[in-house]
Amino acid sequence: xxxxxxxxxxxxxxxxxxxxxxxxxxxxxxxxxxxxxxxxxxxxxxxxxxxxxxxxxxxxxxxxxxxxxxxxxxxxxxxxxxxxxxxxxxxxxxxxxxxxxxxxxxxxxxxxxxxxxxxxxxxxxxxxxxxxxxxxxxxxxxxxxxxxxxxxxxxxxxxxxxxxxxxxxxxxxxxxxxxxxxxxxxxxxxxxxxxxxxxxxxxxxxxxxxxxxxxxxxxxxxxxxxxxxxxxxxxxxxxxxxxxxxxxxxxxxxxxxxxxxxxxxxxxxxxxxxxxxxxxxxxxxxxxxxxxxxxxxxxxxxxxxxxxxxxxxxxxxxxxxxxxxxxxxxxxxxxxxxxxxxxxxxxxxxxxxxxxxxxxxxxxxxxxxxxxxxxxxxxxxxxxxxxxxxxxxxxxxxxxxxxxxxxxxxxxxxxxxxxxxxxxxxxxxxxxxxxxxxxxxxxxxxxxxxxxxxxxxxxxxxxxxxxxxxxxxxxxxxxxxxxxxxxxxxxxxxxxxxxxxxxxxxxxxxxxxxxxxxxxxxxx
Numbered sequence: 001x002x003x004x005x006x007x008x009x010x011x012x013x014x015x016x017x018x019x020x021x022x023x024x025x026x027x028x029x030x031x032x033x034x035x036x037x038x039x040x041x042x043x044x045x046x047x048x049x050x051x052x053x054x055x056x057x058x059x060x061x062x063x064x065x066x067x068x069x070x071x072x073x074x075x076x077x078x079x080x081x082x083x084x085x086x087x088x089x090x091x092x093x094x095x096x097x098x099x100x101x102x103x104x105x106x107x108x109x110x111x112x113x114x115x116x117x118x119x120x121x122x123x124x125x126x127x128x129x130x131x132x133x134x135x136x137x138x139x140x141x142x143x144x145x146x147x148x149x150x151x152x153x154x155x156x157x158x159x160x161x162x163x164x165x166x167x168x169x170x171x172x173x174x175x176x177x178x179x180x181x182x183x184x185x186x187x188x189x190x191x192x193x194x195x196x197x198x199x200x201x202x203x204x205x206x207x208x209x210x211x212x213x214x215x216x217x218x219x220x221x222x223x224x225x226x227x228x229x230x231x232x233x234x235x236x237x238x239x240x241x242x243x244x245x246x247x248x249x250x251x252x253x254x255x256x257x258x259x260x261x262x263x264x265x266x267x268x269x270x271x272x273x274x275x276x277x278x279x280x281x282x283x284x285x286x287x288x289x290x291x292x293x294x295x296x297x298x299x300x301x302x303x304x305x306x307x308x309x310x311x312x313x314x315x316x317x318x319x320x321x322x323x324x325x326x327x328x329x330x331x332x333x334x335x336x337x338x339x340x341x342x343x344x345x346x347x348x349x350x351x352x353x354x355x356x357x358x359x360x361x362x363x364x365x366x367x368x369x370x371x372x373x374x375x376x377x378x379x380x381x382x383x384x385x386x387x388x389x390x391x392x393x394x395x396x397x398x399x400x401x402x403x404x405x406x407x408x409x410x411x412x413x414x415x416x417x418x419x420x421x422x423x424x425x426x427x428x429x430x431x432x433x434x435x436x437x438x439x440x441x442x443x444x445x446x447x448x449x450x451x452x453x454x455x456x457x458x459x460x461x462x463x464x465x466x467x468x469x470x471x472x473x474x475x476x477x478x479x480x481x482x483x484x485x486x487x488x489x490x491x492x493x494x495x496x497x498x499x500x501x502x503x504x505x506x507x508x509x510x511x512x513x514x515x516x517x518x519x520x521x522x523x524x
Contacts, residue, residue: 022062022108023142023162025132025367028374031113031160032061032149033072033095040150044091045084048074055099062107071099077187079119079293083382086399090117090156090380093148109167115148116159120298120398122383123391123406124371125364127159130261130292132363133354137253137346137518139172140289145371156378157371164276164288173286174463179224179279181217182290183267189215199326200272205232220276227279232328239332246285249466249517252339254287255330256346259320260355260417262313262409263295267329268320270301282464297404303327310395310404314412318347318420341509342502344422349514355414361407364392426450428503430512432486435499435523442493442523444501446471446512447486451503454487457517458499466517471501497523 022029035058037043047054055071074080075094083091095113097104105111118124127143134140141162148155162168166176183201191198195212198204206212210225217228234245242248254275258268266274266289276288297313302320321327322334334340354360368389375381375388387396394405417423428451435444448454454473457466471489475482479489493499500516502509513519 022106022110023144023160025128025142025144026370027144028157028371029144029146029160030063030149031115031146032152033093034059034061034151035072038151041089044072044074048080055096057100060095060097060106060113065107067097067104067106069100069104071096075114076116076119079117082399083117083119088380088382090378090382092117092119093158110163111165111167112163114161114163115146116161116293117156117382118159119293119382120401120403121293121391122387122396122398122403123364123368124157124159124375124388125367125392125406126295126298127161127292128367129360129364129406130263130295131161133261133350134257134289134292136353137257137350137515138250138289139286139518141168143292145374147374154377154379156380157374159293161292164290169278173278173280175281178221178281179227180220181224181228181277182220183217183275183277184273184290185216185271186214186218191215201275202267202272202327203232203235203329204326205229205236224279227285228277231277231279231285235328235332239328239335242332243465245279245283247287247465248333248339249342251287251329251333252343253346253518254289255333256343256350257289259316259318260347260350260413261295262297262316262413263289263292263299264297264302264308264316265291265294265299267327268302269299270303272303272327280463284465296406297409310408313404313409315416316413318344318417318422338502338504338509341504341507342511345427345509345511345514347417348423348427351414351417353514355410360410361392364406368392422507425507426505427508427510428454428505430454430501430503430510433501433512433521435521437523440492441490442497443488443490444471444499445486445488446501446503448473448501448503449485450505451487452505453503455502455504456489456491456499457502458491458493458497460493460497462496462498466498466500468502493523495523499523 043056055073058072060067060070072095074091076092079092093115097106097111131143143159143161146158146160148158169176185200192211196206198206201216231245234242258266274291276290278286300307321330324331376385383398390396391405393407395402429449432447435442444456454471456469456471459466471487472479473487498520500520502511
């Protein structure tokens with residue numbers, strides 16, 4: 001009677017034929033751009049330097065399939081301006097399929113290509129590996145590698161990252177009509193006078209005037225400023241009610257992910273940015289990570305002091321910003337004892353599934369073997385081939401910056417986190433989750449030990465908010481025998497309903513499935 005469902009697979013099912021191919025991680029795609037203009041690079045530079053979104057008309061061929069009349073521009077901030085400052089030619093691209101032809105889409109139904117130049121990542125791995133891990137636990141973009149040619153000249157090996165756009169929203173949330181924000185400050189914008197002070201895109205309440213938020217958030221939908229203000233008010237003034245407006249569990253996954261991967265170019269770091277918020281049709285804001293090229297310690301500033309040494313990156317506290325009023329998305333959520341325990345459970349899962357027994361280093365070596373020849377052929381790469389080979393395991397230079405090795409960081413980080421006092425607390429043991437159906441209700445059963453309480457999380461249909469109710473081991477309400485460690489709860493549910501369980505004791509918690517609520521059980 002039990003079946004485990006992976007939301008990742010549910011997301012892929014409705015895509016058009018071949019959709020997954022564009023971002024297939026183990027296959028290098030080939031993209032060829034052609035312009036009529038020979039001075040295309042000068043023109044793209046002028047558009048970018050002028051700060052507008054003008055594009056150059058061209059054509060794109062992806063693995064032999066031609067797409068005509070696309071729009072091309074350079075993208076990025078640091079990855080563009082720092083690269084151009086040093087007169088390097090490998091610049092990041094944004095390519096729009098429907099620039100002049102409204103119905104045109106790239107293979108799989110995608111409107112745009114976002115090609116990154118692997119800035120500040122000699123290993124070439126950070127973005128692709130970070131998104132691969134994120135996709136196990138959250139609604140996250142996918143990324144892979146592409147060979148990019150312009151007018152038949154090979155520019156190099158790029159990262160190709162899926163856009164967070166209307167297609168992404170439909171694929172991941174079943175709808176695109178909600179409110180979407182890119183939480184990334186406009187660093188040159190001035191804050192309106194009279195507004196309460198904020199801390200970049202940290203979701204601090206800055207007043208009731210939408211203009212107070214214009215410099216820190218970019219509205220991607222037609223409207224939504226009042227929704228954002230409501231979120232900041234609830235989060236800061238009534239955190240006990242924030243679950244009514246925010247997907248708390250996915251936010252805890254985002255924090256756990258950023259922390260374990262030392263992804264400080266994010267909400268968790270000095271700049272407090274690089275994430276999206278989508279308020280879905282159920283009224284919940286859904287967080288989504290973005291811009292992973294400096295994950296795994298590529299950015300050394302946590303916002304609490306000077307640049308972090310290698311040792312401090314390895315030993316970054318899992319409770320950074322825990323008491324900071326300037327980071328309410330962390331401090332307000334982790335005030336809740338059960339949230340705090342589930343957050344630690346998520347850290348434990350990420351460590352176990354990705355960073356034990358050398359799994360992460362083996363995966364990195366596998367991907368480097370896949371791309372090694374193309375990296376060698378990349379004459380425009382920002383760092384040497386020797387640095388590429390070295391940076392998986394140890395520190396190397398990216399310009400004047402010292403970039404920590406991925407395995408050098410994560411092997412010691414995993415040891416540090418596993419030894420943390422809270423991660424060493426014994427969590428509840430959960431097993432035997434199953435359900436039985438009767439005419440008008442479903443009885444859900446879970447076996448638990450070392451648990452003071454067991455909770456059922458359930459929803460009647462996909463994408464709806466999960467409700468929480470306590471399960472019983474008292475011989476009542478569907479439970480057969482009191483005190484036998486088998487917890488039960490009967491609820492009115494029909495086929496298609498989804499659920500998972502949480503076990504809690506004084507110091508720790510566990511969830512089953514361990515990737516819940518991104519994975520869950522389904523009533524059939």
